[in-house]
Amino acid sequence: MKVVIVGGVAGGMSAATRLRRLSETAEIIVLERGDHVSFANCGLPYYVGGVIPKRESLLLQTPESLAARFRLDVRVRSEAITLDPESRTVVVRELDSGREYLESFDELVLSTGASAIVPPLPGADRALVLRDVADVDRMSAAVSEVGSAVVVGAGFIGVEMAENLVRRGISTTVVERGPQVLAPLDTEMAAPVAAELREHGIRLELGAELVRIGADTATLADRRVVPADLVIMAIGVRPESALARGAGLDIGSAGGVVVDDRLRTSAPHVYAVGDVVEKTDALSGEPMPVPLANAANRQGRLVADVIAGLPAVDPPASGTAILGVFGLTAAMTGWSEKRLRAAGRRFRALHSHPLAHAGYYPGARGISLKLLVDPDTDEILGAQAVGADGVDKRIDVLATAMAGGITASRLMDLELAYAPQFGSAKDPVNMLGYMADNLRTGVLRTAQWSEVDDAIVAGTCLLDVRSPEEYAEGSIPGAVNIPLDELRDRAAEIPAGPVLVFCRVGQRGNSATRLLTQLGHDAVNLDGGYLTWCAATAAPHP
Template identity: 70%
Template sequence: MKVVIVGGVAGGMSAATRLRRLDELAEIIVFERGAHVSFANCGLPYYAGGVIEDRDELLLQTPESLGARFRLDVRVRSQVVAIDPGARTVTVEDLETGDPYVESYDELILSTGASPVVPPLPGADRALTLRDVEDVDRLVAEMASARSAVVVGAGFIGIELAENLRRRELDVTVVELADQVLAPLDPEMAVPVADRLRENGVRLELGTELARIDETTAELDGGRTVPADVVVMAIGVRPETALAEMAGLVSGERGGIAVDDQMRTSVPHIFAVGDAVEKRDVVGGNAALIPLANPANRQGRLVADVIAGRPARAKASSGTAVVGVFGLIAAAAGWNEKRLRAADRPYRAIHTHPHSHAGYYPGAQQMSIKLLVDPETDGILGAQAVGGEGVDKRIDVIATAMAGGVTASELADLELAYAPQFGSAKDPVNMLGYIADNLRTDSIRAVQWHELDALLADGALLVDVRTADEFADGPIPGAVNVPLDELRERVGELPVGDLIVLCQVGQRAHAAVCLLEQLGRPAANLDGGYQTWDAGRRANAPIVVARS
């Protein structure tokens, strides 16, 4: 058997090494357009910033090491320019010599990846991108004489770049078309990330487009200019499907190569994996582009299993992702509220602001978590978390719960490892389960930060059950302050009508709502309390805009 693999990073190389372990006799050729295979793609921003000091650290394998260990025929600087599916051949251009040649295959695996989107702006030819080792070499070279940089796009890579450019003490501007950073987060969850960037000297231009790039500056859509010795495009990536399309492979609705759950394309004997293909989304069941390393590696192994005749099928993808930025951690899995609203899908949202570990043990850090729940099935639709230590842990636990079909209420039953430096006896994930269970069983009603204005306009009364000091520190306009511990005695003071109750994070308000409802006073909890409302207010509220 002769297997040809196009693309020698992540998915492609996982396929190659796994296939060798399964089939010592197969002939395996890997063509890689670039000069490097199996490099640490996700480490590139950190090498740019000097966190990873040694460039060799990025180069996890070489053609030689892969040849010695796995008897792989790895050919770098070799671009596959055409596929003949009928003849089962590929045409390869040797980028050193320019000479083309033809190689046959029994099975072909495309791991062509995704390439950064570069908008056709005036001056865009000077913009860099960050996809491979050559890219980071260029960036490092330009940074040497630069004092300022513009990063276009405030997604995962854009934010990692901003942090690392600041590490190099550049003046950094991030330009983002959306009104928020980190699109996978809902706007109120993204606020702490934007704050952290600004606190660390990053100039954030949200809701802004780049108009043009000049020699040492860049012009924003309003006409202002920002210093821009270096410009890096990090708007997003687009599946590299040119080769697939030339060969007649069907693309999916999202523009990636369409594959079945065994990574087969529409053309016999051609498989595809990684950023170039469309995955199946775990929440919607629809096609999704998820350009992440974990699924790429998983698919690489899976396609080798399939080619070797082993039963294996891809699972639907939750797109779990995490980013660190100036010590803050932001992570997400599944769908966010914006997307659920846009798809008109019913959901319940839960916001909490728990501590990373027991409050009585030093060093506990507050995080914010948001859980999205299917009101019909109690299934988990998605989760987001932002904060310090333990954010990645909680999202991993929730992503695992999603994979295992654990319902939102059942999060209460998870037995998570507890000692005071690692969590709480009621872990933040358990607390989400408790709240989900309260909502599921209708023992409490909650309203969202972006629903508050309309409800108040309809005559609801806002009751703030925090202490007088907390209330004075940050009241919501129109709220009446009755501290929780005085509520039993003072309930008579509250005017007749629907009540919305808030506290700092939602916990005291929950006790208050329970009390009020039993005293015959209809009441709902302002989900996530003052903290979520305040973040939402500062977020410029695009969730509400999206609703109309």
């Protein structure tokens, strides 16, 4: 069996090494257009920032090491320029010599990845992108000589880039067309990341568009000119599907190669993995690109199993993603509220602001959590978290719960490891379960931050049940203050009609709402409390 793998990084190299372990006799050829195979894509921004000091740390394998260990025929600077599934051949161009040759195969794996999108702006030829080792070399050379930079795009990569430019002492502006950073997150969850960026001196231009790149500036659509010795494009990636298109393979609406759940393309004997394909979304069943390293690695191993004749099925994807930026971590899994809204799906949102570990143990810092739940089935639809500590753990647990079909209310039953350094006797994830259970059973009704304005207009009584000291430092305009501990005695002060109760994070509000409800009031609790409202409306935080 002769297998040709086009692309020698995450997916391609996982496929090649797994295939060798499964078949000592297979002939395995890896064609890689770039200079390097198996490099650490996700580490590139940190090498630019100096966090990863040595370039060789990025280079996990070489053609020589792969030949010695796995008897792989790895050919770098070798581009597959045409693919003919009919005759099972690829034309390969050696980039250095310009020589072209025909290579035959029994099975072929496309792992060509995705390339950074560079819009056709005036001056865009000066913009850098960061996808491979050649890019990182260019960028590393550049950053040591510049004083200012513009990063276009405030997605995960754009934010990582901005952080690392600041680490190098570069005055950095991030220009983002959308109204927030980290578009996959919901507004109120992304807001702390924006604040963190600004706190570290990054200028954020949200709702702004770059229209021209000059010699050492960049011009925005509103004609403002931003210093930009360096311009980095991070507005997104698109599947590198040119080879697949040329071969007549089916391409999806998002531009990725269409594969089935055994990673077979529309042509027999041709498979595709990683950023170049469209995966099946776990919630909608629709195809979607998931340009994430873990998905690529997983699919690489899987396609080797398929080729070797093992039973293996590619599961649908939830797209768990994480970002560390300065002292903050933001992560998510599944769908966001805005995506659910756009798809017209019914959902229930829950916000909480627990401490990452027991408050009585030193160093406990806050996390903001959001859970999205199907109100009919209690299914978890998505989760988001942002905070200094313990964010990755909670999102991993929630992603695992989703994979295991654990419903939102049952999160309360999870037995999570508790000692005061690591969590709480009622872990933040358990608490989400308690909250979901209260909503599911009707024990509690909540309102979202986005409903506050309407409530004010409708003349709803806004009841702040925090302490007078907290109230004095700022509250929702028009709110009256009756501290929770006085509420039983002072309930007569509350007018008839609907009451919107809130506290700092929602817990005292829960007790107050339960109390008022039992006293006959039409009370709802503001989900996530004052903190979520502040994050969403960008009022100063307490």
